Amino acid sequence: MTDWLIVLTIGLPWLGALAVWLTGDDRPDQQHRLAVIFSVLAGLAALLLIPSAGDTVALRIEVGSVFGDFTFVPDGLGVFLAAVATVIGCLAVIFSVDYMHGEKQLGRFYSFVLLFIGAMVGLVLTDSILLLFVFWEITALTSYALISFYNDDPKAVEGGIKALVITSFGGVGMLVGGLIVYAYLGDYQISTLLSRADELPSGVLAALAFGFLIAAAAKSAQVPFHTWLPGAMEAPTPVSALIHAATMVNAGVYVLARFYPAFEGVSGWTTAVTLVGLVSALMAALMALVATDLKRVLAYSTISQLGYMVYAVGVGDIFASQFHLLSHAVFKALLFLSAGAVIHSVGTRDMREMGGLGKKMPFIRNVFVVGALALAGLPVLNGFWSKELILEGGLHDGPIWAYIGMLVGAGITALYTFRMVWLVFYGTPRAKLHVHPAGQMMRLSTGILAAGTATTWLLAGLFGELLENTLPFHHLHVEAGTALLGDVIAAPATYLALGVVALGLLAWQYRDALGGLVTSLRPIGDAAAADFGFEWINRRVVQWATTAGESLRAFQTGSVNWNVAGIVGALIVVLVILALGA
Numbered sequence: 001m002t003d004w005l006i007v008l009t010i011g012l013p014w015l016g017a018l019a020v021w022l023t024g025d026d027r028p029d030q031q032h033r034l035a036v037i038f039s040v041l042a043g044l045a046a047l048l049l050i051p052s053a054g055d056t057v058a059l060r061i062e063v064g065s066v067f068g069d070f071t072f073v074p075d076g077l078g079v080f081l082a083a084v085a086t087v088i089g090c091l092a093v094i095f096s097v098d099y100m101h102g103e104k105q106l107g108r109f110y111s112f113v114l115l116f117i118g119a120m121v122g123l124v125l126t127d128s129i130l131l132l133f134v135f136w137e138i139t140a141l142t143s144y145a146l147i148s149f150y151n152d153d154p155k156a157v158e159g160g161i162k163a164l165v166i167t168s169f170g171g172v173g174m175l176v177g178g179l180i181v182y183a184y185l186g187d188y189q190i191s192t193l194l195s196r197a198d199e200l201p202s203g204v205l206a207a208l209a210f211g212f213l214i215a216a217a218a219k220s221a222q223v224p225f226h227t228w229l230p231g232a233m234e235a236p237t238p239v240s241a242l243i244h245a246a247t248m249v250n251a252g253v254y255v256l257a258r259f260y261p262a263f264e265g266v267s268g269w270t271t272a273v274t275l276v277g278l279v280s281a282l283m284a285a286l287m288a289l290v291a292t293d294l295k296r297v298l299a300y301s302t303i304s305q306l307g308y309m310v311y312a313v314g315v316g317d318i319f320a321s322q323f324h325l326l327s328h329a330v331f332k333a334l335l336f337l338s339a340g341a342v343i344h345s346v347g348t349r350d351m352r353e354m355g356g357l358g359k360k361m362p363f364i365r366n367v368f369v370v371g372a373l374a375l376a377g378l379p380v381l382n383g384f385w386s387k388e389l390i391l392e393g394g395l396h397d398g399p400i401w402a403y404i405g406m407l408v409g410a411g412i413t414a415l416y417t418f419r420m421v422w423l424v425f426y427g428t429p430r431a432k433l434h435v436h437p438a439g440q441m442m443r444l445s446t447g448i449l450a451a452g453t454a455t456t457w458l459l460a461g462l463f464g465e466l467l468e469n470t471l472p473f474h475h476l477h478v479e480a481g482t483a484l485l486g487d488v489i490a491a492p493a494t495y496l497a498l499g500v501v502a503l504g505l506l507a508w509q510y511r512d513a514l515g516g517l518v519t520s521l522r523p524i525g526d527a528a529a530a531d532f533g534f535e536w537i538n539r540r541v542v543q544w545a546t547t548a549g550e551s552l553r554a555f556q557t558g559s560v561n562w563n564v565a566g567i568v569g570a571l572i573v574v575l576v577i578l579a580l581g582a
Contacts, residue, residue, distance in 0.1 A: 001052065002049070002052040002054075002058040002059075002074055003058050003059040003072075005045055005048055005049045005052060005074075006049065006058060006059050006072050006074060006125055007059070008041075008042070008045040009042055009045040009046045009049060009082055009086060009121050009125070010118050010121045010122045010125070011118070012038050012041050012042040012045060012118075013038060013039065013042045013086070013089075013114040013115065013117040013118035013121070014114065014115060014118040015038060016034060016035060016037070016038025016039065016041075016042070016110075016114045017038075017110070017111040017112070017113075017114035017115045017118070018111075019034050019038065020034050020035055020038075020106075020107055020110040020111050020114065021107050021108075021111045023107065024107065025104065025105060025106055025107050028106050031106045031107060031110055032096075032097045032100075032106070032110075034110075035093050035096070035110040035113070035114065036090070036093055036094055036097065038114060039086070039089055039090035039093040039094075039114065039117065040090045040094075042086045042089070042090065042117065042118070042121075043083075043086040043087040043089070043090040045086070046079070046082045046083040046085070046086040046087065046121065047083055047087070049074055049079045049082065049083075050079050050080075050083060050466070052074055052079075053074050053075060053076050053078075053079045053466055053469075053470050054073075054074060054075065054470055055073065055075050055470045055471070055472050056073065057071045057072070057073055057127060058072055058073065058074050059071065059072040060072075067130060067188075068128060068130065068182070068187060068188040068189070069128070069189075070126065070128050070130075070131045071126065071127040071128055071131075071189060072125045072126055072127060073125070073126075073127040073191070074125060075470040075471055076463075076466035076467040076468075076469070076470040076471055077124070077254070077257060077258060077322065077467065077470075077471060078124045078125040079125075079466075080322065080326070080463065080466065080467075081120075081124040081250060081254055081325075082120075082121045082124055082125055084245075084246055084250070084325070084326065084329045085117055085120040085121050085124070085246045085247055085250075086117060086121060088241075088242070088245050088246035088329055088330070088333045089113070089116075089117040089120075089242060089246045089247070091333065091337070091445040091448060091449060092113070092238040092239075092241045092242045092246065092333065092337065092445070093110070093113060093114075093238070094441050094444060094445045095238050095241075095337050095340065095441060095442055095445040095446070096109075096110075096113070096236075096238040096441075097439075097441040098344075098438070098439030098440070098441040098442045099236065099237060099238055099340055099341075099344055099439075099442065100236065100238070101439075103236075105149075108145075108149070109146075109149060109236070112142045112145045112146050112149075113146065113238075113239065113242065115138070115142045116139060116142040116143065116146065116242060116247055116248075117242075117246070117247065119135045119138035119139045119142060119247075120135070120139055120246070120247040120248075120250075120251065122135040122138075123135035123136060123139065123251055123254075124251075124254055127189050127190050127191055128188045128189060128190070129174070129177065129178035129181060129188045129189075129190055129193070130175075130178050130182075130188045131188075132174070132178075132190070133171060133174050133175045133178055136170075136171045136174060136219070136251065137168065137171050139167075139247060139248055139251065140163070140164055140167045140168050140171060141164065143160075143163055143164070143167070143232070143243060143247075143248050144160040144161065144163055144164035145160070146160075146235050146236075146239040146242075146243075147159050147160035147163055147231075147232045147234060147235040147239065147243075148160030148161070148235075149235060149236055149239070150234065150236075153234060155231075155234050156234035156235070158231065159228070159231035159232050159233070159234045159235070160232075160234075160235075162227070162228045162231050162538070163228040163229075163231065163232050165228075166218050166225050166227070166228045167218055167219050167228065167248070169218055169225075170214060170215030170216070170217070170218030170219050170225070170252075171215065173211040173212070173214055173215045174211075174212065174215045174255075176211065177208050177211050177212055177215075180204060180207075180208060181193050181200075181208070184199070184200050184201075184204065185199065185200070190258065190259070191473075193259070193262050194259070194261045194262050194473040195473065197261070197262035197263075197265075202266075205262070205263070205266055206266050206267070206269070208262075208263070209259075209262070209263035209266040209269045210266075210269065210272070212255060212256075212259055212263070213256070213269070213272060213273060213276070215252070215255065216251075216252035216253065216255045216256045216310075217252060217276055217310075218252070219248065219249065219251045219252035219255070220249045220250070220251070220252025220253050220306045220310065221249055221252075221302070221303050221306065222252070222276050222277070222280040222303070222306060222307065222310060223276060223279045223280045223283060223534075224534055224537075226280060226283075226284065226303045226534070227531065227534050227535055227538050229243075229244075229249070229299050229302065229303055230296050230299045230300065230531075232299070233293070233295040233296055233299050233349075237295070237336060237337070237339065237340030237343060237344070238337065238340060240295060240298075240299075240336050240340075241332075241333045241336035241337050241340070244298070244299070244302045244332050244333075244336060245328070245329045245330070245332045245333035245336065246329060246333065249302060249306055250325060250329070252306075252310075253306060253309045253310060253313070253321065253322075253325055254325075256273060256310060256313045256321075257313055257318050257321055257322060260313060260316075260318055260474065261473040261474055261475075262473075264316065270314050270315070270316065271314070271399075272314075273310060273311075273313055273314035274311055274314030274315060274398060274399070274402050275314075275402070276307075276310055276314075277306075277307045277308065277309070277310030277311030277312070277313070277314055278307065278311055278402050278405045278406060278409075279307070280303055280304065280306065280307035280310065281304045281305075281307030281308055281311065281405075281406060281409040282304075282307075282405055282408065282409050282412070283528075283532055284300045284301070284302075284303035284304035284307065285300070285301075285304045285409050285412040285413055285416065286412065286524065286525075286528040287300040287528045287529075287531065287532075288300035288301050288304065288412075288416040288420075289412060289415060289416040289419070289525070289528065290525045290528045290529045291529075292350055292351050292352050293349045293350060293351070294339050294342070294343065294349045294350075294351050294354075294420070294424065295336075295339060295343070295349050296349075297351070297416065297420050298332070298335055298336055298339060301332070301335075301375060301413070301416070301417075302328075302332060304409065304413065305324070305328050305332070305375070306328075307409075308324055308387060308390050308406065308409075309321045309322075309324050309325055309328070309390075311390065311394060311398075311402065311406060312324065312390045312393055312394070314398065314402075315393055315394050315397045315398035315402075316393075316397050317389070317390065317393030317394075317397065318467070318471075318474055318476060319389075319463075319464055319467055319476055319478050320386065320389040320390045320392075320393045321390070322463075322467065323385075323386045323389060323460060323463060323464075324383075324386035324387060324389070324390055326382075326386070326456060326459075326463065327374065327382035327383050327385070327386040327387075327453075327456060327457065328383070328386075330374075330382060330449055330452040330453050330456055331370075331371040331374035331375055331381070331382060331383055331449075331453045332371070332375070333449050334367060334368075334370065334371035334446055334449035334450055334452075334453055335368065335371040335372065335375065337442070337445055337446050337449065338364050338367050338368040338371065338446050339368070340442075341361070341364045341438040341442045341446065342354075342357060342361065342364060342368075342424060344438075344442075345361065345435050345436050345437070345438065346433040346434070346435055347433070347434070348431075348433065351420065351423040351424055352423070352430060353430055353431035353433065354423060354424045354425075354429075354430065354431070354433070355423060355424070355426070355427045355428055355429045355430045355431075356425070356426065356427055356428055356429040357424055357425050357429075357433075357435065358424075358425035358426055360435040361425075361435065361437065361438065363437075363438065363443055363446075363447075364438050364442075364446065365425045366450075367446045367447065367449070367450040368421070368424075368425065369421060369425075370450045370453050370454065371449070371450070371453055372417050372418075372420070372421050374453045375413065375417050376413060376414040376417040376418070376501060376504070376505070377410055377413065377414065377497070377498075377501050378414075378501065379498075380454075380457070381453055381454060381457070382452075382453055382454070382455075382456045382457040383453075384457075385457040385460060385485065385488060386457070387410065387497075388488045388491070388493070388494050388497060389484075389488060390406070391403070391406060391407065391410070391493055391494075391497050392487075392488070392491050392493050392494070394406055395493050407496070407497060407500050408500070410497055410500050410501055410504070411500040411501060411503050411504035411507075412504060413501075413504065414500075414501040414502075414503075414504030414505050415504035415505070415507050415508050418504070418505050418508040418509075419508050422508070457485075458481070460481050460484050460485060461478075461479075461480050461481020461482070461484060462481065464476075464478030464479070464480075464481075464484065465478065465480075
């Protein structure tokens with residue numbers, strides 16, 4: 001039964017993608033219905049998979065000695081992320097019924113969305129590094145296609161290419177890592193690497209550990225690979241919600257958590273992970289503070305919150321990292337879809353043209369505020385509990401300098417969140433914008449997510465038990481739900497963090513009185529608005545690559561025969577490498 005549920009959770013979205021594509025764009029109502037039906041069925045299959053969670057192989061496909069077996073293990077980490085991908089994904093699809101109404105090429109849109117969801121499920125459930133790489137690259141390709149959906153917009157195409165190049169860069173490192181594991185251990189299975197990591201030469205293991213960190217940082221948009229995520233904002237907003245909450249960016253954090261038992265002993269690795277999370281959380285929070293594009297504020301917020309998850313992995317608190325991933329998936333999907341309803345209504349993403357929209361869109365304002373309070377880390381919403389667990393773990397097990405940095409980040413998060421809510425929904429309108437109410441499907445999906453933001457923290461105990469019982473190599477010890485939440489309430493660190501969050505809120509409330517301080521900090525704000533120079537570096541790299549490509553045109557005539565020869569040659573090289581590894 002478990003094997004069939006795995007097949008259905010991966011296969012239903014892909015079957016839905018085929019069905020929508022074959023339906024044809026001349027029947028948009030049927031395309032909407034099929035996309036919703038298949039995405040909801042996939043979500044149900046993923047939820048049914050949770051009670052069957054275990055630490056053994058449930059589905060094995062033998063594909064030959066060179067490629068090994070393609071295996072799937074429904075452990076707590078896998079089924080949890082499969083549920084996040086499909087349930088959040090189906091809500092994004094439901095939202096799209098209103099958001100994409102009247103759009104052309106619905107078949108292309110829904111097909112890639114459903115392929116994206118299915119690939120993410122396969123990525124988290126497989127126990128084969130080789131198959132993990134395949135699903136990793138499928139998510140990269142589908143995200144490229146979705147970010148570039150409006151392919152007559154150069155900014156959308158540029159954003160898609162940037163996402164594809166940066167995230168695929170990480171994928172190459174993962175493939176090389178998989179080949180190295182096969183060469184030394186004779187197996188592609190993740191469980192083999194976790195159980196026999198000490199058999200690898202220390203230098204090889206260190207190369208693997210830092211290679212996988214680079215791959216994870218690229219996929220989860222962590223510094224210095226974060227620049228693709230703001231560029232991805234040119235995609236339709238349901239896609240942004242899907243990338244930020246349910247699929248793509250979670251994959252990097254998942255990889256760090258999944259391979260943690262193999263790499264935790266590598267000298268300097270946990271410190272490097274902690275540092276990447278800290279720098280990403282702080283820099284992205286500062287960039288969110290000065291951004292004026294609503295979707296970009298949310299994009300920088302995602303980078304920052306992922307930084308908290310990466311930081312938690314660095315200090316060894318895998319449970320807190322994954323629990324914040326769950327909370328973030330719910331409230332960030334809520335924020336993106338609510339922002340999508342606003343943008344769909346008023347036709348602009350510039351917060352400087354908004355203001356006072358709360359009176360005209362009270363439902364969207366209310367659900368957005370729920371998500372914003374969770375992002376800021378205010379009680380009793382889900383973001384409060386998971387972020388406090390991360391900060392407590394950091395205080396106990398991490399370096400104090402990193403803890404102080406993350407604490408400052410919590411204050412900045414509260415500041416930019418309150419600024420965003422005020423600029424969009426409160427104050428006086430700053431431009432004459434035509435406002436129409438959100439559609440029923442938009443209200444349904446955001447309403448469900450708002451309810452989830454208020455209640456998913458109640459799952460802390462069950463979630464901890466699920467991870468503890470099905471991840472034998474992680475050696476987790478998670479307290480029961482009431483004890484866990486009681487510890488958060490009683491911990492002095494919680495009140496310290498709440499004090500910092502309150503300072504962030506007060507800083508926005510009394511911003512006029514702090515004019516002198518703001519002026520003195522303007523150089524930092526200008527640097528944040530300029531992406532701290534990373535975008536300039538990106539453009540130089542692209543320019544260099546373009547120049548190099550032009551110089552290679554002498555070797556590339558565009559002839560199909562030469563292209564085919566090149567592909568076949570590369571394939572032969574890969575097969576030879578695999579054979580030598582065997």
